[in-house]
Amino acid sequence: MTPVPARSTAAATLLLNATYEPLCVVSSRRAIVLVLADKAVSVHSAPEEVHAETVVLPVPVVVRLTRYVRVPYPAQVPLSRRAVFHRDASTCVYCGSSATSIDHVVPRSRGGTHTWDNVVAACRRCNHTKADRSLAELGWKLPHPPRTPSGAAWRLLGARTVDPRWREWLGMPESVSA
Ligand SMILES: [Zn+2]
Numbered sequence: 001m002t003p004v005p006a007r008s009t010a011a012a013t014l015l016l017n018a019t020y021e022p023l024c025v026v027s028s029r030r031a032i033v034l035v036l037a038d039k040a041v042s043v044h045s046a047p048e049e050v051h052a053e054t055v056v057l058p059v060p061v062v063v064r065l066t067r068y069v070r071v072p073y074p075a076q077v078p079l080s081r082r083a084v085f086h087r088d089a090s091t092c093v094y095c096g097s098s099a100t101s102i103d104h105v106v107p108r109s110r111g112g113t114h115t116w117d118n119v120v121a122a123c124r125r126c127n128h129t130k131a132d133r134s135l136a137e138l139g140w141k142l143p144h145p146p147r148t149p150s151g152a153a154w155r156l157l158g159a160r161t162v163d164p165r166w167r168e169w170l171g172m173p174e175s176v177s178a
Helices: 028-036 081-087 124-130 152-156 164-170
Strands: 012-016 022-027 040-052 055-065 101-104 119-122
Touching: 012 028, 012 164, 022 028, 022 164, 028 040, 028 055, 040 164, 055 164, 081 119, 101 124, 119 124
Parallel strands: 012 055
Antiparallel strands: 012 022, 040 055, 101 119
């Protein structure tokens, strides 16, 4: 029903719920269909335009549904390096400098698990210094226990490349309620 130039069909659009909560990523073609059907409104669009039906539209980067949809949340956010860096703001939890690695709080060699509550972002120096020792042995403390992130926006992490233009809508974790 909606002829879209080939160059636009691969583009992706962030779909927000009516409440501005990020829902998922859809093809820009799908987003245009939603906008033309008045099921969504464009929140942020690209400078390029796309010819759809009889109208010319800017390519949607972010669209918002006009009606709220209820979405069940996944049981657990997948643990990935990128997601850990995002949760810990790419900052070493031990010293506050820029994180470059992932550290297991309880070392894996001592039975530490590869789970959200045992994985933190760390700088190379702290990771190297800590090695296979426990925090108690080093006299180090965590500012707060590592938590499993929750919230709809987290679903988008690890799944695909995040368009930098979506970032303000994915403001995590504080602005996203679970
Ligand atoms: Zn550090």
